[in-house]
Amino acid sequence: MSVLEKPAAPAAAAPPQPPKRWKRHEVIAGYGFLTPWLIGFFGLTAVPMLASLYLSFTRYNLFGAPEWIGLDNYLLLFEDPQFRQAAKVTLMYAVIGTPLKLAAALAIAMLLNSKRRGQGFYRSVFYAPSLIGASVSIAIVWRALFIDDGIVDRIGSGVGLDWGGWIGNPSLVMPMFVLLTTWQFGAPMVIFLAGLKQVPNELYEAAAVDGAGRWRKFVSITLPMLSPVIFFNLLLEAIHSFQIFSSAFIISNGTGAPAGSSLFYTLYLYLRGFQDFRMGYASAMAWVLVLVVGALTFVMFKTSNAWVHYGGDER
Amino acid sequence: MISKKTLGSIAWHLGALAIAVVVLYPGAWMLLSAFKPTNQIVGSVSLIPHDASFDNFRTALNGIAGVSFWRFFLNSVILAVGAVVGTVLSASVTAYAFARIDFPGRKLWFALMIGTLLLPFHVVIIPQYIIFNNLGLVDTMVPLLIGKFLAAEAFFVFLMVQFMRGLPRELDEAAFLDGAGHVRIFRSITLPLMKPVLATASIFAFIWSWNDFFGPLLYLKNSDLYPLPVALRLFVDQTSTSDYGAQMAMAVLALAPVIIFFLVFQRYLIGGVATTGLKG
Numbered sequence: 001m002s003v004l005e006k007p008a009a010p011a012a013a014a015p016p017q018p019p020k021r022w023k024r025h026e027v028i029a030g031y032g033f034l035t036p037w038l039i040g041f042f043g044l045t046a047v048p049m050l051a052s053l054y055l056s057f058t059r060y061n062l063f064g065a066p067e068w069i070g071l072d073n074y075l076l077l078f079e080d081p082q083f084r085q086a087a088k089v090t091l092m093y094a095v096i097g098t099p100l101k102l103a104a105a106l107a108i109a110m111l112l113n114s115k116r117r118g119q120g121f122y123r124s125v126f127y128a129p130s131l132i133g134a135s136v137s138i139a140i141v142w143r144a145l146f147i148d149d150g151i152v153d154r155i156g157s158g159v160g161l162d163w164g165g166w167i168g169n170p171s172l173v174m175p176m177f178v179l180l181t182t183w184q185f186g187a188p189m190v191i192f193l194a195g196l197k198q199v200p201n202e203l204y205e206a207a208a209v210d211g212a213g214r215w216r217k218f219v220s221i222t223l224p225m226l227s228p229v230i231f232f233n234l235l236l237e238a239i240h241s242f243q244i245f246s247s248a249f250i251i252s253n254g255t256g257a258p259a260g261s262s263l264f265y266t267l268y269l270y271l272r273g274f275q276d277f278r279m280g281y282a283s284a285m286a287w288v289l290v291l292v293v294g295a296l297t298f299v300m301f302k303t304s305n306a307w308v309h310y311g312g313d314e315r
Numbered sequence: 316m317i318s319k320k321t322l323g324s325i326a327w328h329l330g331a332l333a334i335a336v337v338v339l340y341p342g343a344w345m346l347l348s349a350f351k352p353t354n355q356i357v358g359s360v361s362l363i364p365h366d367a368s369f370d371n372f373r374t375a376l377n378g379i380a381g382v383s384f385w386r387f388f389l390n391s392v393i394l395a396v397g398a399v400v401g402t403v404l405s406a407s408v409t410a411y412a413f414a415r416i417d418f419p420g421r422k423l424w425f426a427l428m429i430g431t432l433l434l435p436f437h438v439v440i441i442p443q444y445i446i447f448n449n450l451g452l453v454d455t456m457v458p459l460l461i462g463k464f465l466a467a468e469a470f471f472v473f474l475m476v477q478f479m480r481g482l483p484r485e486l487d488e489a490a491f492l493d494g495a496g497h498v499r500i501f502r503s504i505t506l507p508l509m510k511p512v513l514a515t516a517s518i519f520a521f522i523w524s525w526n527d528f529f530g531p532l533l534y535l536k537n538s539d540l541y542p543l544p545v546a547l548r549l550f551v552d553q554t555s556t557s558d559y560g561a562q563m564a565m566a567v568l569a570l571a572p573v574i575i576f577f578l579v580f581q582r583y584l585i586g587g588v589a590t591t592g593l594k595g
Contacts, residue, residue: 022419029497030418037409037428037472040465045431048442055441062445111330122331124581126338131577131584135526136544137566140551141345144357144559151344151360183338187588194589239433246528250548269437274533279441286437293435 056283066280073284083285085260086268092174093264094241097181102233104185109192110222123193127186138180139250143167146176167251173261180247188233195229196222224309231308235300239293245270265289349564356559371564379550382538384568391525391542391572394459398524399517401463402471406516407509409466410475411501415487425476432469444533458534459527463520471516474587478512479505515587518580522573543569 031038056073058066077083108126112119132138146152148165156163166172203221212220223230245266248256254271256263265285273282348356349371351364376384412418413425447458466472486504495503506513528544535541538549547569551562577584 023417025496026416027418030412030416030421033408033412033416033497033501034424036405036464037412037466038424040405040462040467041424041427041431044443044462044465044467045434045439048439048446049434051442051445052438062448108334111327111334114327116324116327118328118331122335123585125335127581127585127588128342128577129338131522132342132526132570132573135570135573136528136547137345137570138341140547140562140566141341144348144563145341145344147357150357154360183341186338190585190588235433239435242435243437246544249528249532250551253552266437270529273441274444279445283438283441286435286441289435290438293433297433 052283052286055280056287058280059278060280061277062279069280073281074288076281077284077288082260082263082268086256086263086265089174089261089263090242090244090265093177093181093244094238096174097178098234098237098241100178101182101185102188102230102237104182105188105233106192106226106230108185109189109196110218112189113193113196123190127190130184130187133180133184134244134246136246136250139247142176142180142247143251168258170259170261173258176251177244177247177262181241181244188237191229191233192226195226199225227308228310231300231304235297238296242266242289242293345563345570346567349560349567351560353558353560356563371560372568374558374561375550375565375568379546379553380538382541382546384546384565386539387541387543387546388568390456390540391544391569394456394527394531394542395521395524397456397460398463398520401460402466402468402516402520403513405464405466406468406471406475407506407513408501409472410479411497411505413472414476414479415500415505416497428469428472431467432473440533447534453534454536454540456535456540459530463524468520471520474516475509475512478509482508511583512587514580515583518576518583519587522576525573 055066057068057070059069059072060066112123112126129138144150146166148168150165153163153165163169163172166176199222203225204217207217207221243266244264248262248264248267249270252258252262252267254267256267256271269282269285269289272278272285343362347362347364348359350367350369351359352366352368352370355365378384378386409428413421413428443458444453447453452458462468482505487500490500490504525542526544527542528548531542531545532548535545538546541549547565550565
């Protein structure tokens with residue numbers, strides 16, 4: 001039930017066959033129905049992608065013509081301390097935030113995966129932050145919660161922790177954003193819940209007969225059976241975490257302050273591209289991100305054979 | 316004596332309730348702070364307002380920079396309704412092609428469509444901006460809406476393809492034998508059967524458009540055209556850190572339609588997330 005299976009099992013999973021004669025009206029109808037998407041694909045995705053690749057080798061400020069400068073943008077990137085800061089902040093966010101969020105999602109999905117009353121209610125409540133978490137409203141609330149003398153500060157003082165406002169403290173800004181993303185555990189939780197329902201109960205019963213405890217069942221049954229869903233969530237959430245923008249923009253007022261601790265990749269790209277109008281430079285940043293995401297996807301798919309368990313009837 | 320089963324049940328409910336309190340706290344705090352005087356907001360863990368009043372809402376509804384709140388609200392509605400209409404029309408047609416029509420290149424296009432799910436949007440925004448700028452469309456809503464009418468959001472196409480694959484084909488085949496073409500079959504058979512997935516897609520399209528900040532920030536310069544998130548940002552900028560009460564009131568007003576949608580349609584939303592395996 002996920003994207004991952006799609007390449008393997010699209011509707012026409014026919015065995016190899018001799019070159020087929022397409023029916024004329026099917027071809028016409030097919031491309032007729034596909035026309036809006038094709039226009040969008042070429043006009044809004046494919047052509048812009050090529051254009052941004054070209055721009056990444058130029059200096060361009062929206063006025064005048066792009067000036068070819070070869071690899072200069074890419075070389076400049078790696079000498080730019082702010083770029084390095086943005087890459088570091090975003091990577092840290094992805095590496096810490098994604099596993100935490102997924103761990104919370106899995107743990108709570110397992111808690112909810114029982115036939116108790118109220119299960120549906122809790123599922124809805126836990127899902128709600130996923131819908132509003134990236135909104136400007138919530139960013140404003142978060143800022144107010146974590147400001148100096150704000151609630152989180154007060155709670156900290158209450159238990160003897162003198163951490164002050166997290167907003168102004170470069171070393172506490174990252175935990176604040178990680179909490180914001182972890183708070184949105186609901187969407188992966190719903191996906192995990194759907195996955196957990198697919199695990200045959202007989203497996204647990206058989207394991208119980210063999211005397212397996214809870215932890216053993218979790219490691220030997222739940223995790224392997226759920227691994228395609230975990231894989232899928234990990235990939236999507238990691239890629240998603242590279243795109244954080246609104247909350248960083250609102251909380252730092254569009255600056256990435258303090259000390260660049262909230263200068264996320266997308267925010268920095270926005271500042272370079274749309275405030276300084278260094279569009280060639282920003283395009284190079286975009287392509288570095290594409291390469292990173294591409295490499296991450298590739299590595300995850302390559303290593304997935306080792307740890308992702310596909311049930312017998314799939315693949 | 317309390318049985319072990321009852322104890323387990325109590326523990327389960329306490330655990331779930333504790334998580335629910337943590338999850339709901341920020342939202343509840345926002346809502347109730349909107350009724351408090353500003354000096355009682357920051358640092359007040361207690362949710363209950365002492366001197367509850369609508370003053371903050373009055374300030375928020377006054378609008379910003381000579382533009383009324385309802386203008387921003389209307390802009391948000393225009394963008395969101397446009398997104399819903401465009402998405403429902405374009406994604407359903409595209410999904411029909413992928414799920415029901417047999418034509419050369421279908422697998423390739425489908426793979427490319429799935430690929431765009433993983434593509435970071437950063438790589439297209441700069442050329443898109445340049446194109447729309449050259450067409451004189453910056454500072455209009457066109458750049459924010461056109462993609463919706465061209466099925467640019469692969470999530471929706473994928474959602475509908477998944478749904479269509481679960482629909483029985485017998486009706487299509489019968490209609491085909493009666494001489495109906497794809498346009499007929501799509502309009503009179505498939506579309507009516509797709510109501511649940513169209514509902515799910517509409518709700519997501521509405522909420523995502525409603526919450527979108529990056530697009531309007533990029534393309535809209537004239538505050539008359541601002542939807543709520545950008546207006547909210549302007550508001551926060553202008554009141555600086557002083558008037559938390561009004562900020563919270565406006566944050567609440569900006570989120571209210573999303574919350575209402577969620578309360579009414581949560582079944583569709585959660586169903587959509589669970590069946591596609593894509594996040595909300």
